[in-house]
Amino acid sequence: MENLIALLIAAPLLGAAVLLCGGRRLDAVGHWIGTVLAAVSFVIGVVLFADLLGRSADDRTLTQHLWSWIPVEGFKADVAFQLDQLSMTFVLLITGVGSLIHLYSVGYMEHDERRRRFFGYLNLFLAAMLLLVLADNYLLLYVGWEGVGLASYLLIGFWQHKPSAATAAKKAFLVNRVGDMGLSIAVMLMFTTFGTFAFAPLLGTQEEPGIAGDASEGTLTGIALLLLLAACGKSAQVPLQSWLGDAMEGPTPVSALIHAATMVTAGVYLIVRSGAIFNAAPDAQLVVTVVGAVTLLFGAIVGCAKDDIKKALAGSTMSQIGYMVLAAGLGPIGYVWAIMHLVTHGFFKAGLFLGAGSVMHGMNDEVDMRRYGGLRKYMPITFVTFGLGYLAIIGFPGLSGFFSKDKIIEAAFAKGGTEGWILGGAALLGAAITAYYMTRVMLMTFFGEKRWQPDADGHEPHPHESPRSMTIPMIVLAFGSVFAGAFFTIGDRFLNWLEPVTGDDHGHSPLSATTVTLATMVVLVVGVAIAYGQYGRRPVPVVAPRGSMLTRAARRDLLQDDFNHVVLVRGGEHLTRSLVYVDHTLVDGVVNGTAASVGGLSGRMRRVQNGFVRSYAVSMFGGAAILIAATLLMRAV
């Protein structure tokens, strides 16, 4: 069984290699090769899952050692995999949602002449993401970590002829690199502290803790904060969140797979995986929860102001991952719920994005929601699946989001003390705003009057339902959005599954579970009602109104980009320009100056050679006279 783990990664990797090196002769079948290999990976995942289920709960860790990667004196990094319940959950999510989105892309990218390459990149992404979750040490995880960053870079910038896409891709990679720096320093710190960075000896298991606890709390806090920095970059958490909105420049399937369902949740995986380190560093955990709480509000507020349907959903993604990070920061109280929300979010957010893609597909790639309206009549399947995703994300009772989000809010209160109240309050407030902006998206897109106009070339959009290859994935994901939460929760299935890896703790909630659920319901209704009052009862203007200060700031991602631009971009430009000047004038100048002064001196000295025989004669006589005088003088003395 263990030997199958490598195949999980090998299948999409093979696909990427074949598709990217294959050349034009594969154009006709390339997308099917990619889709089939993704599906193969999913099937292998299911086989492994069945195998794990057949084992007892404490024997569900498979390992596979492939080869020794970097053997240097005192330093050991291997290419080896570890499959436990946590990785398994991710494997199923990644390959499952991934296969669906491959299928969806077959239809969505039908008219793109570079479709083969698109599937190559998608397969590359799958391979890297699987490597990330299957690695048995932090350095190999880092390979997957940057690998998904590369795939994300290639896919955001897939339409490279658009300068905005190329810029967005570069920005995503750079911001992620800042986070990666955190991960790489964290690995170094682990190495110098423990002499290893492999999961097994470092983190241990629930029964036998690893050596992580042996280090001082200060060191552990340092490692944990560095890991958090990495997570912030990959998961678009404040302050490294600015890339996610721009990343929507990529094709919509990419936004669904990478920038909603899987890659952006890698930060949550990292924190939960490193639970043993975070548990021993309470200060770092507090920072994690604060980052999560701030981001969940930040993303929600941004989501309220965006008229671009994908950017509104991107704000929402940021906010939902904020929930997960918040939960992960709570320690064993929250780990399971973070992952559960991650999985349900994977379903409904991917579904929402695919729905948005379907809408764009029918609307000549229009993304401005103010140009939509009344689409429910034209796209019934998209409407229903999007609607189910909508109900799931706002936490409508019985649907997935209800169960997972409720648990997180509960866990936040259970943190106890003032922190618990603040975090829980923030989570509740976030739930209200979520209900508001998602209702807004729903109303602006599918209800009201039609507001579309001919595009620049004079083509009137003819909204129509998408082909079956696109609707089937949407329907499957809608199923997941509806039932996953209930399925996981009944009989504590998800808790029992993950608990051996993450541990479990209930905390002491000052509020009963029922109170929390009721409060969630109340804020949900309030959020929906306000949105309905604003966007349902009166017509939506085609041109966005000026809006309040907050709205305008939120449209600009709460001015974070402006800050980055002024401080980092401009500052950096000035710095490099002045350094280029310094290099030319100062460093080079010193050398050139030396050369010039030697040259000048010799220029002056050569004037002595004036070519007149008699002046040479004078100097000869003078010299002889001086010599004689000197000789005589020496004699005399």
Added chain:
Amino acid sequence: MSFPLLTATAVLPAIGAVATAAVPAAKRDAAKWLALLVSLATLVLAVVVLVRFDPDGARYQLTESHAWIKDFGVRYELGVDGIGAVLVALTALLIPFIVLAGWHDADPMETGSRRWRPTQGFFALILAVEAMVILSFEATDVFLFYIFFEAMLIPMYFLIGGFGDRAHEHGEEVASTQRSYAAVKFLLYNLVGGLIMLAAVIGLYVVAGNFSLQEIAEARANGSLDMATDTERWLFLGFFFAFAVKAPLWPLHTWLPNAMGEATAPVAVLITAVVDKVGTFAMLRFCLQLFPEASKWATPVILVLALISIIYGALLAVGQRDIKRLVAYASISHFGFIILGIFAMTSQGQSGATLYMVNHGISTAALMLVAGFLISRRGSRLIADYGGVQKVAPVLAGTFLIGGLATLSLPGLAPFVSEFLVLVGTFARYPAIGIIATFGIVLAALYTLVLYQRTMTGPVKTEVAKMPDLRARELVVVAPLVVLLIFLGVYPKPVTDIVNPAVQQTMSDVQKKDPQPEVEAAK
């Protein structure tokens, strides 16, 4: 007496150089094929050296020793340790690609042009450089090393000054002036460095009485040769200065952007991927072995200079408008990493630095040669003259991207392994320096991706609209390099296995031990 394998690796290209130069003017193509064959044969010999080298055997292997100038104790002594063997292989590996990439660089200009480019000379000079670089990796006699270290400047000077890009944005007149400026600057910098080293070489002879690296190092190690602290430091500085110019270390770096910018792309690769490696290699071999105490004494200053090189080179690369100068500044940043790894004096740092020399050679070759193909198509080195190349020449853009990704040390590609080893090795002893150096990886991403974005993406510029994709010859150059980058990124063990024992010996030379992990140390 066994077959002198090491001599053969150097004599073969030397004979090849003479033979290539002697090919009659009309048979230009014969000269090219001859040069290619000779370089491939040298590669075969270098592979034999690698295979015959036993990592667990004696420190220096395949040794040869003959008396040369008896009065001064100068001997013709060759031998390779793991580091030398790997670098000989790197040199022999890169030269065929350089020859192949520069296939048309020295063709005569179109009929009617007054300039005639001596094609034979171009390839002969490349082979001559190869012979001397290989000998300096193999020489275990300080004086012998010095001779080749200096002599390789002469062919390099002619390669930089005599052969430029086919087209130049300011016309041939300006190009020729800039070229000779760059060549003279290269020569002067390196001559000054070499001169100071000569003084130190003579000083070493006065103190030690002979030139044999092994004998002196042994005598230093067992205490029979005692140097006054001041003497050792001055001699160390003399050697180090020459190597720091060649490597090049900030602030002695300004010759490199000029030389790499004005030379053709293959020659630029020859400079940065092959010739400059002699500098870093010699730091590891001569500075640390001959002057361990002085090396430790100078470490703080050198580390800071290396750190400045890393950040400063990267920042300047961001600000460049010329593709080749950008790669040059990126190389300065990378040489900072190599020197950092050497002087961090940890196993990881030094193994990483050695690996870095190899990987940097391959990755820069890939990036620079593709950049050269790009430049030859458009006739301009300015980034602003390109745009949207990806659309018209996807394979060229793809390989350019892989070269760029290797330059920014993407995990999975070879440079990542070495860069991470250097960083972790540095961090283990000097955490603050390790952390600041890590900022280099963000800056590397910045300059690489900005370069890629400006040249390859965006709307297609009219001047590049008809640009052909990579031709078969160019693909033959790039594809093996890309494969090597991936292979050594996933499986660097063959190289580390050869390098590790040599690094352990160097570590024992300087009497340094790796820092223990905190947790174990506490126990």
Added chain:
Amino acid sequence: MNPVNYLYLAALLFTIGATGVLIRRNAIVVFMCIELMLNACNLAFVAFSRMHGNLDGQIIAFFTMVVAAAEVVVGLAIIVSLFRTRHSASVDDASLMKL
């Protein structure tokens, strides 16, 4: 007669010759002045030979005469060919080699 007087005469002749070399422009005159200086030296050598009572000075004087004769041959040839090409015997005109 006191041989020292010969030395005075030699010094006088040498000074006249040197002054001539320095201030005259005509190459022939400069040349003659050089001869004058050489002969002043010869006179001094012979005087010293007499004063010290050995023959060293006289031998050196012979040498000087031989060198001077050779010098006259080469020097005059140069001056003549110079005059032919430039139609001037002025030493100041022949400054072609200056930078």
